[in-house]
Amino acid sequence: MSFIYRYVIRLIVFRLPPEVSHRFAVVSFRFRPIWKLFGIISRPSGGDHRTVLSGIEIPNPVGIAAGFDKDxxxxxxxxxxxxxxxxxxTITLDARPGNPKPRMLRKSKDGALVNALGFPGHGLEPARSRLAKLSPAAARRTLISISGTEDDPIRECLIALEPLVAGIEVNISSPNTAGLAVFQEPVRLKQLLDTLVSSKSKPLFVKMPRLSDTGAFLELIQAAHESGADGFVVANTLPIEHQGLAVGKGGLSGKPLLKSTIELVGQARNHLGDGPTVIGCGGISNAEDARVVMEAGADAIQIYTALVYEGPGVASAISRGLRSGS
Ligand SMILES: Cc1cc2nc3c(=O)[nH]c(=O)nc-3n(C[C@H](O)[C@H](O)[C@H](O)COP(=O)(O)O)c2cc1C
Structure with a gap:
């Protein structure tokens, strides 16, 4: 199946501008019976690979990262x-147009994307009414990423959405949203998390920035840990400059990130010890990548760019490979 995607479907889809093909992919996922059938055909034999993330039971440790299904x-x-x-x-309180276009590029030779979307989205209310329609079984394995540039709107998103899902991921790390970086300062992050933790009743994960300064990275993790965060997603895209983007800079995702993901996951795990959840994210495109990230200390993984390059069979392929140890 991945052969058909790579050599037929991807060739056609990649002729479209990246944002158009992303929209095409989301719209095609609306035809649920097709994907149910696809899932039955591609499901790993031998049953589930049960995993527990801060009390959330999931059938396998492979997650789709925030940003693919923004709304x-x-x-x-x-x-x-x-x-x-x-x-x-990521859901924000109000609808947002995002940054000017072009704001998403492919780097096909590298298996990578660069985006500077800047949280375009419909805002809290449409997300809340869609999430209210999830079946209880689906809601039990859904997390919602929320963000903003001030504490109160983020808290409002948590209070509104947490009852509908299994847990919340707070995104303090998008490189494309003016004002968000304030939460990458440990004292400010602690203030935000103190507010959120006092309002939460389900697991709260923090999506970390991809910092090259190990001391700064661990200081931020420590601040979040002390405030009561249940786990960490390590990590978001890598900030880079790119003249092909209207705003001149964005976040790199995909294969070039794998090495730094392994290093950051290892640092986070060594620092935190066995307790808190660590989820590896960035550059994972097959079961071998996932296995190395989990050996570095991750309890689970998330992928986004691999779905674009490898197609909809990638989640089953990775969980099958992890199960069989290949
Ligand atoms: C087009 C695009 C949009 C993204 N939007 C979000 C987002 O809204 N919130 C977020 O936390 N991460 C967002 N991300 C980052 C991904 O969740 C993930 O952290 C990053 O792409 C690294 O994983 P990957 O190499 O598997 O893609 C986005 C990534 C891409 C490529």
């Missing part, structure tokens, strides 16, 4: 094709 339109289909859990969003 929570097709989370059920993503579970159908084999993702053990899904992260919808």
């Amino acid at each position: 929570c339109e097709v989370l059920g289909s993503l579970q159908d094709v084999g993702f053990g859990y899904v992260v919808g969003g």
Whole structure:
């Protein structure tokens, strides 16, 4: 199946501008019966690869990362094709247009993307009404990514969405949103998390920035840990400059990130010890990558760019490979 995607479907889809093909992919995921059937055909034999993330039970440790289904339109289909859990969003309180276009590019030779989307989205209310329609079984393996540039709107998103899902991921690390970087300062992050932790009743994960300064990275992790965060997603895209983007800079995702993901996951795990959840994210495109990230200390993984390059069978392929140890 991945052969058909790579040599037929991808050739056609990659003729479209990246944002158009992303929209095409999301719309195609609306035809749920097709994806249910696809999931049955591609499901790993030998049963599930049960994993528990801060008390959340999931059938396998492969998740779709935040940003693919920004407005929570097709989370059920993503579970159908084999993702053990899904992260919808990032949701912000109000609708946002995002940054000017072009704001998404492919670097096909590298298996990478560069984006400077800047959280375009419909805002809290449409997400809330879509999430309210998830079946209880689907909601139990759904996380929602929320963000903003001030504490109160983020808290409002948590209070509104947490009852509908299994847990919340707070995104302090998108390189494309003016004002978000304030939460990459440990004292400021602690203030935000103190507010969120006092309002939460389910697991809260922090999506970390991809910092090259180990001391700064661990200081941020420590601040979040002390405030009561249950786990960490390590990590978001790598900030880079790119003249092909209207705003001149964005976040690199995909294969070039794998090495730094392994290093950051190892640092986070060594620092935190066995307790808190660590989820590896960035540059994972097959079972071998996933295995190395989990050996470095991750309890689970998330992928985004691999779905674009490898197609909808990638989640099942990775969980099958992890199970069989190949
Ligand atoms: C087009 C695009 C949009 C993204 N949007 C978000 C987002 O809204 N929130 C977020 O936390 N991460 C977002 N990300 C980052 C991904 O969730 C992930 O952290 C990153 O792409 C690294 O994983 P990958 O190499 O498997 O793609 C986005 C990534 C891409 C490529």
